[in-house]
Structure formats: structure tokens, C-alpha cells
Amino acid sequence: MYIKIHEACRKIIAICDSNLLGKRFEQGNLQLEVNEAFYGGEKKTEQEIEEMVRDFITDDASFNLVGEKTIKIALKLGLIDEEGIIYVQGIPHAIVLI
Numbered sequence: 217m218y219i220k221i222h223e224a225c226r227k228i229i230a231i232c233d234s235n236l237l238g239k240r241f242e243q244g245n246l247q248l249e250v251n252e253a254f255y256g257g258e259k260k261t262e263q264e265i266e267e268m269v270r271d272f273i274t275d276d277a278s279f280n281l282v283g284e285k286t287i288k289i290a291l292k293l294g295l296i297d298e299e300g301i302i303y304v305q306g307i308p309h310a311i312v313l314i
Contacts, residue, residue, distance in 0.1 A: 220257025
């Protein structure tokens with residue numbers, strides 16, 4: 217999995233499953249581009265990502281999440297619920313503002 221932290225007026229935490237980096241998905245009027253500039257940060261294990269997400273939940277941050285493993289972690293930690301997930305060509309995606 218990849219995680220990249222963007223510093224703006226708030227932290228933007230971009231996380232994606234490794235197998236999705238560099239890919240683009242389209243379905244109807246929905247487009248999802250998992251580009252390296254936004255998501256291609258550090259490669260981490262699922263456990264490392266989970267620990268990092270726990271830490272960032274208490275910050276003034278937003279999350280951009282793509283992929284089954286990534287979404288599974290966000291669900292487990294209560295960061296999102298099922299209603300907050302959209303699917304583009306079967307790929308789960310969620311955006312969270314804290």
C-alpha cells in the first residue's frame with residue numbers, strides 16, 4: 217500500500233492499494249485516477265498504514281482512500297462507513313474530512 221501526506225491548510229492523507237497506483241478507472245460520468253503524483257508516496261504494510269491512520273484521525277486532516285485493503289482499514293477504524301464508499305469499475309473509493 218502507498219501513503220502520501222500532502223501539507224496544505226490541513227493535511228491531506230492519500231492512501232491506495234499498491235496494485236492500483238498509476239491506473240485510471242471510468243464508469244459513466246465517474247473518473248478515478250490513482251496517479252503517482254498524488255498517491256505515490258511511501259510503500260507501507262497494512263499494519264503500518266493502520267497505525268498511521270490511527271494517528272492522523274486525531275489531526276485536522278482529510279483522507280483520500282482507494283482500494284479494497286485501504287477501505288477495509290478505514291472501515292475497521294471507524295473512519296468511514298459503507299454509505300461513504302463509491303465504486304468506480306468495482307474499485308472502492310472514499311473521501312473523508314475530519
